[in-house]
Amino acid sequence: MCAAVAVCVGGCASWRTSPSLPSAVNVNVGQLIVHADFDLAADNRLLAELEALRPRVAAELQLPASTLPVDVYLFQTQRTYRAFLHKHFPTLPNRRAFFIESESQLAVYAQWGDRAAEDLRHETSHAYLHGMAPQLPLWVDEGLAEYFEVQPDEHGLNRPHVDRLLALMRQGRWQPDVVRLARLDSLEQMNQTDYAEAWTWIHWLLHSTPENRGLLLGYLAALHDHRHPLPLESVVLERHHDANRELVEHLQQIDGGARK
Numbered sequence: 239m240c241a242a243v244a245v246c247v248g249g250c251a252s253w254r255t256s257p258s259l260p261s262a263v264n265v266n267v268g269q270l271i272v273h274a275d276f277d278l279a280a281d282n283r284l285l286a287e288l289e290a291l292r293p294r295v296a297a298e299l300q301l302p303a304s305t306l307p308v309d310v311y312l313f314q315t316q317r318t319y320r321a322f323l324h325k326h327f328p329t330l331p332n333r334r335a336f337f338i339e340s341e342s343q344l345a346v347y348a349q350w351g352d353r354a355a356e357d358l359r360h361e362t363s364h365a366y367l368h369g370m371a372p373q374l375p376l377w378v379d380e381g382l383a384e385y386f387e388v389q390p391d392e393h394g395l396n397r398p399h400v401d402r403l404l405a406l407m408r409q410g411r412w413q414p415d416v417v418r419l420a421r422l423d424s425l426e427q428m429n430q431t432d433y434a435e436a437w438t439w440i441h442w443l444l445h446s447t448p449e450n451r452g453l454l455l456g457y458l459a460a461l462h463d464h465r466h467p468l469p470l471e472s473v474v475l476e477r478h479h480d481a482n483r484e485l486v487e488h489l490q491q492i493d494g495g496a497r498k
C-alpha cells in the first residue's frame with residue numbers, strides 16, 4: 239500500500255543530479271513530467287491514464303483542475319527504488335510508492351511492476367489533490383487517493399476495502415470511528431484498516447445522498463479558496479449524530495448490491 243507525505247524538504251536541486259534518480263528517459267504527458275530509469279514509451283497507456291485522471295479528479299470534486307506540474311520518478315527495480323528512498327528519505331515507512339510535496343515540487347516516486355498502475359493512480363491523485371485543495375487532513379487525503387486509485391470503470395468502488403472492513407466487523411475487530419481516524423496525523427499511525435475506513439467515509443459522502451456529497455464538495459471548495467473550514471469530521475457528526483452506524487449501513491448496502 240502506498241502513502242502520501244507532505245514534507246518540506248531542502249536540497250531538491252541536488253536530488254536531480256543524484257546518480258540514483260531516474261533520468262534515462264524523460265517524457266512529458268500533460269502536466270506530468272515522467273522520469274524513468276528504463277525504456278518507457280511516451281505513448282504508454284498508463285501514462286495517458288494518469289494524465290486523464292487529472293480532469294477526472296477535478297470533475298468529480300467540482301474543483302478547477304490543478305495546473306501544477308508533477309514529476310513522476312519511476313524505478314525499474316525494487317532494489318534501485320529502495321536504495322534511493324533509503325538514501326534520501328530514510329525516515330519514511332517502507333512502501334512501494336510515495337508522493338512528496340516540497341516547497342518547490344510535487345513529486346511521485348514509484349517502483350515499476352505489477353502494482354504500478356494502482357500505486358501510480360493513488361500517488362498521482364495525491365499530487366492533483368494537493369494542487370487543488372491545500373492543507374488536506376491526512377484521512378481525507380488518503381480516503382480520496384484510495385477512491386481514485388481504482389480503475390476508472392469502478393467509479394471509486396474499492397472492493398477489497400469493503401470486504402476487509404465487513405470481515406473485521408464480523409470478527410468484532412473493527413467499528414468505524416471518524417474522530418479517532420481524524421486524529422491520525424502521520425503515515426506511521428495509519429494501517430491498512432485505517433486506509434480502508436478513510437476510503438469508506440469518502441465513498442459514503444460522495445455516494446449516499448446529495449446533501450452528503452455537497453458537504454464534502456463544500457469542504458474541499460473552502461480549502462481550495464483558503465477559507466479554513468471547520469474540520470470535516472465535526473461537520474459530519476453535526477449533521478449525522480449516528481454517522482458511524484450510517485457508515486456501516488453504507489458498507490452493507492454496497493456488499494448487498496454487489497452480491498445481487
Ligand SMILES: [Zn+2]
Binds near residue numbers: 240241360361
Ligand atoms: Zn496515499
